[in-house]
Every structure is written in C-alpha cells, then in structure tokens.
Ligand SMILES: Nc1ncnc2c1ncn2[C@@H]1O[C@H](COP(=O)(O)OP(=O)(O)O)[C@@H](O)[C@H]1O
C-alpha cells in the first residue's frame with residue numbers, strides 16, 4: 403500500500419500540486435488520470451522522491467518515505483520499478499545490458515545469474531532474440547516492453563508507469579496494458595499508472611484518481627466514472643465523440 | 655556537485671565504467687592528437703628556420719626551439735583546447751541527452767547516485783589518459799618538426815637532433831604534464847556539469863554542448879596562465 407497525505411509541491415513559487423491525499427492499495431492497479439499539465443508526472447515523481455516535496459507525507463506500507471535519509475530511501479528504491487514516459491532505456495547499452503543493469507548494481511547475483519534473470523524478464527515481456535540490439539534499433543512498443551522488463555528485474559513490490567502507451571497505436575497500447583496487468587497480478591505489485599488514455603483505464607483499472615489543476619478532484623472505479631456528475635471529470639472523459647456515444651449507451 | 659565525489663555504489667561497475675571512458679576519452683582522441691601535433695611541430699620548425707636565416711644563429715637552435723615550444727606550450731594548450739572541443743562536446747551531449755530523456759531519472763529511481771555514476775568515471779579517465787596524450791603530442795610534434803625540416807632541406811637532421819638534446823630541462827615535461835592533467839579535469843568536469851544541468855530537449859543539449867566547449871576553453875586559458883606563473 404502507498405499512502406500520499408496532504409502532498410504539496412511547487413516550482414519557483416508556482417503551486418503545482420495542492421493538498422493531494424490518496425491511498426493506493428496493495429496489489430491494485432491504480433490510475434492517475436487528468437489533462438496534460440495537470441500534475442500527474444509531478445505527483446508520480448514526488449512519490450518516488452525525484453522531486454522533494456514542500457509538505458505532506460508519503461508512506462510505503464507505513465514507512466514514511468518523506469523523512470528518510472538517502473540510504474534508507476535506497477532500500478525502498480530497490481522495491482520500486484518505474485517505466486518512464488519515453489522508456490528511458492540507456493541508449494549506449496544493449497537491451498540485455500539495460501535489463502541486467504539494476505541486477506548488477508543491486509543484487510548479489512553473479513554475472514551469469516544476472517543474465518539469466520534478465521533473459522527471463524525479457525521473455526516475460528515477449529522480447530526474444532533481440533538481446534544484443536540497442537534501444538534505437540527497436541520500435542517504441544518494443545522499447546516500452548524492455549522498460550517494463552527492466553522495471554521488474556529486481557522483482558519490485560511497487561510498479562510505476564508514466565503514460566505507458568503514449569506514442570503507441572491503440573492495438574499495441576492494449577497489448578502493453580494487458581502485459582502490465584498480467585505482471586502486476588502475477589507478482590502482486592502495487593501499481594500506479596499515469597495516463598490520459600481512457601481505453602487503458604477501461605482495460606485494466608482497479609481504482610482511478612482524477613487530478614485537475616494539481617488537486618485531487620475525484621476518485622472512484624471504472625464503473626462509477628461513467629455516472630459521476632463531477633463536471634470536470636465529465637469534460638475530461640467525454641471529450642471525444644466515441645466516449646459521448648458510450649455514455650448514451652450507458653444511460654439506456 | 656558534492657555528490658560526484660562519493661564512494662561508488664559498486665566497485666566493479668565503477669572500474670568497468672572507467673575503462674569504457676578511457677576508451678572513449680583517450681583512445682578515440684589519439685588520431686586527432688597525432689595529426690594536430692605533427693602539423694604544429696612542422697610549422698614551428700619551418701617558421702623558426704625561416705626566421706633564423708642569419709648565419710650567426712647555429713642550425714641546432716631550431717631543434718631546441720621546436721622542442722621547447724612543443725613541450726612547454728603547444729602539447730598542453732593545443733591538446734587541451736582541441737580536446738575541449740572533441741571530448742568536452744561529447745561528454746556534455748552524452749550526459750545532456752541522458753538528462754532530457756529521463757535516463758538520469760531512471761538511475762536515480764533505482765537508487766543510483768547518478769552524478770557519481772556518470773561523472774566520476776569520466777574525470778578519472780581524463781586524469782589517466784590526458785598525460786599519455788600529452789606525451790604522444792610531444793613526441794609527434796618534435797618528430798613532425800624533424801620531418802618538415804628534413805624534407806624542406808632547411809634543417810639538417812643531425813643539427814635538429816643535436817638541438818633537441820642541447821640544454822634540455824626535464825622539469826619542462828613535468829610542468830607540461832601537470833598542465834595537461836589539470837586541463838583534463840577542467841574539460842571533464844565542466845562538460846559534465848553543463849550536461850547534467852541540461853533541461854528541455856534536443857535543442858538544449860546542443861546549447862549545453864556549445865557552452866561546455868566555450869567555457870572549458872576559457873577556463874583552460876586562464877589556468878594555463880596561472881600555472882605558468884606558478885610553476886615556471
Ligand atoms: N521540473 C519542473 N520545474 C518547473 N515546473 C515543472 C517541472 N515539472 C513540471 N512542471 C510543471 O508542472 C505542471 C504539471 O506538469 P506534469 O506533472 O508534467 O503534467 P502531466 O499531468 O501532463 O504529467 C506543468 O505546468 C509543468 O510545467
């Protein structure tokens with residue numbers, strides 16, 4: 403379980419997140435949705451400590467991350483896997499080296515064991531026979547898979563994905579969504595995914611929080627989101643003709 | 655920047671990284687250093703020869719002049735400035751790209767001290783490889799002068815070689831290597847700094863790389879003056 407309590411974050415005096423509190427339950431796929439620029443990435447980066455927050459607390463299973471020293475945080479970091487928006491693979495390393503990297507740095511495994519584990523993870527995300535290619539030599543969807551493989555290499559308790567299907571076609575997106583879902587269920591990871599893609603949400607969400615202008619505006623699940631009368635949520639999810647039609651069907 | 659100079663997370667990975675950087679920073683700079691030093695040595699010899707046509711100057715003075723100019727000044731400063739361009743821009747764009755594509759965020763999320771992980775191996779590799787490049791530059795510079803003198807018929811080989819040995823002060827080499835080492839530290843740290851603090855996208859990476867080259871060149875010139883005043 404991850405708990406965010408009264409989190410505030412500003413950059414150079416500009417308030418980006420104001421008083422955000424939310425609970426992300428263990429083993430659940432939690433979605434943070436909202437418009438571009440609403441503060442989803444800042445929230446995620448604050449949770450994993452890439453941004454120092456102004457006030458509030460972040461708990462990983464009752465462990466207060468906010469008050470920890472760098473070395474204490476390191477222990478938590480080993481339990482975290484993160485898939486960045488642009489995949490963030492190390493471009494001067496091969497795919498296999500990318501996945502081996504956290505293992506070499508943070509596990510006690512021998513070189514061969516690291517390779518074995520890396521290959522297992524690559525197979526798990528269906529990237530086979532491409533170990534010695536470089537990130538620039540594979541497609542965006544494939545890069546996302548490798549990023550997922552790298553994120554799960556250390557068998558983390560927590561998985562974070564920032565816009566895991568941005569830049570992907572709808573079909574590939576759904577494959578990635580379902581891959582995430584399978585892996586999360588298999589290893590019981592507490593997951594937070596940022597997206598503005600309602601397809602993803604409908605595909606795999608257990609819980610949804612809606613961020614608007616840096617505030618937590620609404621939370622619920624993928625059933626209640628269609629029937630809420632929160633105007634901002636409505637504006638967000640019924641932005642497209644497709645979703646408007648779905649709403650009509652729902653109301654029948 | 656204090657985070658750069660801490661104990662690396664994993665000694666083995668650190669050694670691997672230093673080795674990679676030695677290849678990138680040192681090995682891949684050999685050819686350019688050879689070419690530039692040969693030409694500079696050649697030009698110094700010919701210019702000295704053309705300016706010393708008066709018979710009161712002995713011929714060996716040309717060898718001596720080339721030796722001292724190359725060792726004292728050209729090997730260190732020119733190599734420093736050329737490598738500020740070549741090594742500096744590559745370090746800044748490499749780290750800058752990692753910053754804007756979130757590879758540095760990825761390192762930090764895993765719990766890696768990214769400043770230490772990325773920058774320290776580069777500084778260590780520069781300190782190790784730059785003196786070798788300097789020695790290489792001295793040798794090829796002097797050899798280039800010898801070749802040019804001989805091929806143009808301006809400086810007889812025996813006179814040149816005699817001049818090389820005449821009143822030789824070994825401390826000049828030490829002085830020059832100290833300078834080159836300092837320039838190595840300046841280039842690798844200044845370029846890393848501008849790379850690491852790049853924000854934005856590809857455009858900013860290009861800017862960081864240019865700023866890194868310009869500023870490390872300027873700092874090299876200032877330190878060249880300071881070290882000359884201090885050490886000679
Ligand atoms: N490092 C930063 N410095 C200053 N402002 C930032 C920084 N990161 C994000 N912001 C600002 O915070 C706001 C929210 O950004 P972000 O969380 O990236 O939005 P999104 O919901 O699209 O992920 C934006 O207005 C952005 O300009």
Ligand SMILES: [Mg+2]
Pocket residue numbers: 442443444564565596
């Ligand atoms: Mg974002």
